[in-house]
Amino acid sequence: MEDWSDCLDVAVQIALRAGQVVQSAVKQEKQVSSKSTPTDLVTEADHQVEELIISTLREKYPSHRFIGEESSAAGVKCELTDHPTWIIDPIDGTCNFVHSFPMVAVSIGFAVRKELELGVIYHCFDGTLYTARRGHGAFCNGVRLQVSKEKDVSKALILTEIGAKRDPATLDIFLGNMKKMLSAPTHGVRIIGSSTLALSHIASGAAEAYYQYGLHCWDIAAAAVIIREAGGHVMDTTGGPLDLMSRRVVAAGTRQIADYVVKQLQPINYGRDDTD
Numbered sequence: 171m172e173d174w175s176d177c178l179d180v181a182v183q184i185a186l187r188a189g190q191v192v193q194s195a196v197k198q199e200k201q202v203s204s205k206s207t208p209t210d211l212v213t214e215a216d217h218q219v220e221e222l223i224i225s226t227l228r229e230k231y232p233s234h235r236f237i238g239e240e241s242s243a244a245g246v247k248c249e250l251t252d253h254p255t256w257i258i259d260p261i262d263g264t265c266n267f268v269h270s271f272p273m274v275a276v277s278i279g280f281a282v283r284k285e286l287e288l289g290v291i292y293h294c295f296d297g298t299l300y301t302a303r304r305g306h307g308a309f310c311n312g313v314r315l316q317v318s319k320e321k322d323v324s325k326a327l328i329l330t331e332i333g334a335k336r337d338p339a340t341l342d343i344f345l346g347n348m349k350k351m352l353s354a355p356t357h358g359v360r361i362i363g364s365s366t367l368a369l370s371h372i373a374s375g376a377a378e379a380y381y382q383y384g385l386h387c388w389d390i391a392a393a394a395v396i397i398r399e400a401g402g403h404v405m406d407t408t409g410g411p412l413d414l415m416s417r418r419v420v421a422a423g424t425r426q427i428a429d430y431v432v433k434q435l436q437p438i439n440y441g442r443d444d445t446d
């Protein structure tokens with residue numbers, strides 16, 4: 171039985187290298203364009219970093235498969251099979267990157283037989299490195315991570331992200347969901363502009379829950395391993411098992427807070443990563 175520890179070591183080295191590219195690219199002028207909607211941004215750096223990550227991994231693991239944000243946007247089929255598959259977001263928080271808002275990450279997940287085995291998330295601005303391997307714990311810069319044990323939603327800090335759709339019907343549901351979270355009452359709701367870093371905050375116990383409609387498998391893959399290995403829960407917005415391709419997620423430190431969030435949410439339909 172493979173333990174994939176060499177893959178974790180390789181992923182860490184590549185995430186650090188990719189992070190250096192992002193750090194120098196953020197200081198330069200950016201070529202920005204949009205993808206699915208005017209608010210779904212991409213830059214030359216996203217393409218460059220994805221190419222760096224995939225080509226390096228492919229050289230090391232020629233039989234492995236790849237799902238990457240920018241390859242998928244360019245039409246490569248987003249398909250999770252039983253084969254060892256790397257799931258990559260080269261720059262998570264592209265809008266933040268464009269504005270030099272300091273919440274930008276490189277995210278590398280890895281799945282085998284559709285089971286998420288490892289995750290690496292590198293915060294490009296402050297150098298924080300989150301890592302986890304299934305069954306072996308989650309770490310932040312080498313220090314073991316533990317989710318919040320809070321069960322009382324009135325003491326919870328909740329994180330979410332907006333997603334790319336801004337039509338009035340979607341915004342009404344988005345704001346309605348946020349209103350429910352605020353009026354629980356919780357301690358607060360935060361939006362930081364990077365799904366992977368927000369999810370990392372669930373793993374570190376800095377916030378109690380995260381929910382979102384409209385994110386992608388490359389936003390969830392690495393973070394799901396890190397949160398679970400830190401003792402947390404990652405699930406579908408209905409409360410059922412996580413479906414990596416479903417473009418929706420709830421994550422929480424405790425099952426009680428996850429259940430509360432699930433009960434409040436009105437769904438927003440973003441389709442699926444593997445059919446769009």
Ligand code: IPD
Pocket residue numbers: 211239259261262263264265331332333334362363364365366384385386389
């Ligand atoms: C996006 C960001 C954003 C979230 C989107 C993600 P990207 O990733 O994490 O905060 O709302 O759902 O897709 O496009 O910056 O890699």
